[in-house]
């Protein structure tokens with residue numbers, strides 16, 4: 407690829423080119439006070455611990471939540487999408503959650519092409535809304551769904567069916583009941599006002615519909631069967647009863663509730679999706695909607711037998727994949743994340759290897775590259791996906807594929823073929839989400855072993871490492887009150903935190919290739935994930951583009 411002048415990065419005045427850089431993202435690895443709910447603290451993590459001795463020059467903390475990653479408020483925890491977007495793009499973009507808030511607040515969402523298109527079905531057919539039902543704010547938000555329902559009814563939707571996915575991952579397990587009650591109350595009001603509005607189907611997000619990166623199409627199929635075909639192993643007259651009943655099964659939780667459909671008095675499903683209907687998927691985040699969107703939109707589709715492929719008017723809350731233009735219709739334009747560090751580095755001859763296991767593969771590639779699939783330059787890049795275990799909850803195999811990721815990274819480093827070797831190590835996050843504290847400790851230990859393996863390889867090639875995380879999770883596994891003490895529920899029980907956190911994440915630099923005098927600056931007000939890209943560009947020997955968030959490092963004589 408010839409470097410056009412627009413892409414050419416200036417040479418760094420002090421830092422050399424040609425060092426091998428390992429860029430490690432520990433998923434869900436925040437920094438928090440040590441106690442029994444801090445799984446990172448309680449796991450043997452010698453590699454990560456040793457880095458703290460370098461504080462404040464080569465180890466520090468950066469912000470990974472709220473406005474620092476383009477989310478609406480400081481109460482918004484970080485997540486992989488916004489975290490990796492910020493890490494890779496080096497700038498802060500208003501993210502899906504915020505863009506949808508703005509479009510709903512101004513009413514522009516209802517004037518756009520996407521809404522006009524689906525509203526053509528309102529007169530004669532049903533509007534289906536499918537998505538994650540919670541106020542977690544990672545993939546969707548209940549208040550946005552409420553505004554969407556209200557706005558649709560005001561604009562002529564006469565028959566509305568909501569297909570819910572219970573959460574328990576971005577919010578406390580068990581909170582599903584309250585969210586369903588709230589939605590149900592809204593629908594009652596609508597019915598009183600003459601709109602035929604009901605919940606039509608449901609299921610837990612990790613078991614129904616919301617798979618990602620093609621890890622397990624069965625998950626999407628279960629949702630299809632319930633939402634489109636009106637078929638599921640469990641049938642109920644109302645959704646509150648459905649969720650309450652299914653939660654009583656041994657081992658049941660919100661994330662993994664089995665699929666159910668709501669039926670009328672004659673036992674008929676109240677809301678299968680049929681020809682002529684409109685469908686809106688109200689999640690704004692991309693990764694867990696892409697597979698579902700393909701099933702809804704693609705004429706040619708062979709991932710499972712859809713049985714029936716209704717001719718619908720379908721729009722996503724956002725477009726979930728800009729390359730695939732999927733879905734082709736959407737209510738709100740996604741953030742336009744351009745000129746990412748990956749694209750710049752490719753134009754400047756930097757060769758890159760990126761790797762994770764399936765459940766996080768798109769994080770270090772698609773999200774990292776500003777929600778863009780594929781390579782910038784095939785000759786310079788190699789992306790490797792290690793198949794994840796599927797069909798299990800990750801507390802069963804908490805080591806996941808950490809060591810395999812470590813090995814692949816090691817081999818890539820030792821091969822001498824790559825300037826940058828970038829990985830995501832998923833354990834802290836994926837196992838943290840299960841709420842299983844013991845398993846999360848094992849997960850953190852495995853992640854640390856993978857880090858050690860990469861450090862050893864960097865030592866051999868006299869390279870540099872940069873270790874950070876995308877947001878917190880495993881460092882705090884309990885809900886806390888304002889004073890920071892574990893908060894008890896009405897029955898006096900601890901509430902295990904399965905979600906991400908608001909905590910900062912560590913970042914450390916080191917390795918034999920790190921030039922003398924390189925250290926973290928102390929003059930940045932609130933450095934965050936978006937400052938990492940410029941830092942890495944510097945370590946590759948380049949000055950970052952002037953509109954990037956400032957570098958974290960300085961070189962002192």
Ligand SMILES: O=C(O)[C@@H](CO)OP(=O)(O)O
Nearest residue numbers: 485486487544575576835
């Ligand atoms: O699993 C997910 O979809 C989210 C939590 O909802 O986690 P992460 O942002 O780390 O991918």
Ligand SMILES: [Mn+2]
Nearest residue numbers: 433434486876
């Ligand atoms: Mn993450």
Ligand SMILES: [Mn+2]
Nearest residue numbers: 434835836839
């Ligand atoms: Mn997560």
